[in-house]
Amino acid sequence: MASTTSEVTKKVTEEVTEKKSLFNLNWVIGGSLLVLSIAMAARWYQGWAAWDYGLDSTHIDFQTYWMTLLYVEIAVFSILFIVSNVGLWMTRDRDLPNLDARTEISRYMKLIGMLFVYAFAFVFAGSFFAEQDAAWHQVVVRDTSFTPSHIIEFYGMFPMFICLGFASYIYAITRLPLFAKNVSIPLIIAVIGPMMVLPNVGYNEWGHAFWLMEEYFTVPLHYGFVFFGWSIMALGGILVQIMSRISVLMPTAFHLKADA
């Protein structure tokens, strides 16, 4: 969308009638700190328990220190996914056509905040712990699909960002008029694309089990991760849609008027 401010000639004034803030940044900061804390704790745990207890999956210590973590992760993220999305759906706004501009902007800000935390979580899943998986597998040949690197990356970080992404999607379609009326293709791509990385893990481990125990990182078996990893960039498309809508709402929400 090309535009130029030179075409805007009318003077604009703002009537300040409301002082209530449209958005509380504390939720974004808190959410980001929570994601960072989980990632740091996971990294610390790997440093402490991977070499001592994570090399032999048949050893009882592996069951204690790693498989227990796996079961906890599966339980926690499954429950979180169901509760958050069902909760968001059940509390949906059933009168979206009559949503006022200021509330709509406030909800867009909440959505952007959720996407912020989602993107931050994806950095750990797609960048930090992903390449760290190479650091592990170039030292240790896997004996099962459940390794210290996989248990954190595939069954910890991936479900975490999937929960965040899907919650963002349900929030958008149940609280924002435009996202309720039509399916935003960037939103679908940004949420479903990275989500598909988890099923792709199944394909990946199947390939490792039957053909390749350990190999270099750039084998075609891993290309599914590349393809679905691209889809996180659709966040940019969502932002463009949101910004376009907010710019239309701002005059109403902030009581702006063009002087004659």
Next chain:
Amino acid sequence: MALLPNQEISLKALLIPDSEASKFSRKLDFLILPIVVFAIMAAVHIHFMLTAGDWDFWVDWKDRQFWITVSPVVLMIILGAIQAIFWVHFRLPIGATVCGLLLILGEWINRYFGFFLWSHFPMSLIWPATMIAGCMFLDLVLGLTRNHLMVSVFGALGYALLFPAANWFILAPFRLPMELQGSMISVADYIGFHFTRTATPEYLRIIERGTLRTFGGESTIIAAFFAGFLSMILHFMWWNIGSYISNLGWAKTSLKTSMGFHKDDQVTREEGLGGPVEGIMGGPTDPSEAK
């Protein structure tokens, strides 16, 4: 695409000092920019680690043929698309540089915390190659010519040629020859032999292939030009793919009735769309806007 009247008013309001609109806009910037940074960093890094991957992980894989050919070529896939998005929609000639910077940031974080602190590989074995110089050249050509075809032809070639040049200084000490048990190897090979990895086969081999194994020479230049040729093609392809995909807009849904809308309600242009309304999958309604 012309601005809507409300959008014009909003733009003007941002110039009112200390207004709620301008403060709100600034707060929005501080949320949006990190989202873009996180998304690009994660996408480019996961792309590069699984396509160039090992050629970037290990110093003994930084050979004269495959490293120089593979690394810039596979990165161009995502560079072309992101550069297109930054230019077509925002006229910012910074897409490639942003990718190069964020990629090296993600790589360094991971090499230190993952490969070095966790797996105890030495930094001399695992330092990442820099793509920044080539990426800057790609953006420079775009900024100067404002024409993506010129970027595909000249920018992509320069990008690939700059790759070995920019990494030469850090790589040169590892290319020094040495003798080990009667065989001539490089310092990089020697470090690699001490840290056998699962990608190293049962017999210790020299990663590099070819009939004449030199420690410099024309094989580097030949590989760089070949990488340039491939980069030209890929940049053109992925610029167009990136332009098209970034123009996708809206599709139909039947869930809207649960939120109080009528089943025939659709998003309209007057509501301030960021993408085209026509059709299921969208696509540019005005072909000139795609470039």
